[in-house]
Amino acid sequence: MKKVPATELKNRLKGFRNQMNQSHPEWEIAVVFSKINQYYFTGTMQDGMLIIPRDEEATFWVRRSYERALDESLFENIQPMGSYRDAAPEKIPDTVYLETEVVPLAMYQRFQKHFPFKDIKSIDRDLLTLRSIKSEYELSLMRKSGKIHENVLENIVPDILQEGMSEADLATKLYSIMIKEGHHGVARFGMFETEMVLGHVCFGESSIYPSYFDGASGNYGLGPAVPLIGSRQRKLKKGDLVYIDIGSGVDGYHTDKTTTYLFGQKTEDYIQEAQKKCVEVQNDIARMLIPGAIPSEIYQTIMGNLDKDFLENFMGFGSRTVRFLGHGIGLQIDEFPVIAEGFNEPLQKGMVFALEPKKGIESVGMVGIENTFIVGKKRVQNV
Template structure:
């Protein structure tokens, strides 16, 4: 309960600072973060005073789960009246300023909210709530560590079974079966529009190097144009890099890590590129402490890739390169901060970041490594626990 009270209070401080009267929260993950319940409804958080969760269904279940007082929502039409009754200050004649999650809220639902509360002026609260979620509590770190433990076990299980001739999706389905039985949600939640992740990306050789729409450094061929990313039906061969970029979602929290494996030996230049990715990760770790600007971590890594003569292969190839080194993780896989140009945040204790230097070689494969870290007052702690180095099978 104190966990949720703290989150609400921090949100209220931000509302006050922005001159906003209240936040109307609608997205499932944000609702869960602020109430402890993912039931369908509208959470109203006033800048001061007690919030209220207007629930459509299941009211009974929300009452059991929510740390915030629950009120049954008669119908969407009644929401405006219920809000003004519960929060008389918002119902008064004067202009009020409300925030909503513009980054995920569909236009249709936003227009309906505008209709319900015609005297309100609306503002984009996306950044506000994403910045709130950027700093993890000890409880949240515990959840992420649990996910890290599970994905490590799944990786070792997969490495023990992986053989030449198995298809990418066969190996990936084994990973998924392993984690799902042990509490994985079945997918990893992603906030970005049109983005979807099941369990990450497992791919080898030319199939792994195929670019795709997904906002990550390694796309993968996927199963068909209707799911054009991640594992494909291509058999994995000896002597080619096998990129195992996997995670899981346990009790809502995700972990993200990457290892590179090979059956036999890698060609010398790819093995060297893998070593460079580990080197970039080690040197980046040296900068992981409070105060380091997020964008600097990215631009510095680009410089290192360039010095290694691998600039063109860094984080995708050529026109399909992505322009970041890492991303926050938590309840979603694409949280703040992003390690990219334009992200001026200084690192802060409690930030959890997946850092993933990778190199793509068209027609040949992708090599790289990824760990997830929490920033501490003194520097960092590594959350992913899987063994490092090129994994030879």
């Protein structure tokens, strides 16, 4: 069993306390409920909560499974609990810091019954800021994920495309291959109630079909109840664009990659030119990912240099365009910072971005590219 090293866990807790001391000098206690952030700090995902006092030892209280937590984690202080009552300290501060984006109201009310604080404040931004800078350990896992992505999408997929196969056929075959290659099996998102198995596997116009997903592309999916994976009815035919936007991951850490293929016959020149332009835009952004650069300024510079014709249906289709060019990535595919307006903090060494310039083409589908990049000391590195 691969365990997150104890030194890694200690450094993360130390980093969190430093972050809180800077952004909330008055803080006394923070409580982490989400399994993603539990894993970040403890190396295991359980039904429980992590209590982080300012000046005392942090405790991971576990309802289920305490035994598994002990087996998986090198976190120093793991305790069993039957209910929140077991974890309640003698003195409760007036203000408790929580993940307000993910804690349901009913859970909050049960928690407050045994932790009778007066006020709550959010730690969501603090956690995202802390997680945005990856350690060498984290980067090593993302590089492994990137190798899986590269091999599967660039070397394997072209040989498994067959005329008459459905999107669902390709997606299920692709999932099996990804697992065999070492993918951890899911694509995790921070967006509320956003589920993904792999990502978008699309033929032709399917990739510009409307979707609740906050990204440039869409897909038909299996149906209204499961708008994911791929359509059973949409079959691959000569001349189709095959658009694959999927996540890969190793031990929790993701990379994101999009590859567009042309199946069976040559396409129109304007479609190929749009694809080439997306690649150029990706490379232009990548060259700007250096420590000290401002994400919002990168976004404004790139968008300001694109001509009017190319901007039509850029980063989406019709009214469904998105206003970003890339996003942070790690334990979740959609992390901070984002290459978009409003993100004005300078980039730092160790940040990782998925860059994804894409363009919808009516009756054809989505063209574009996506790859994952690390902000190095002086220049960007391709994962």
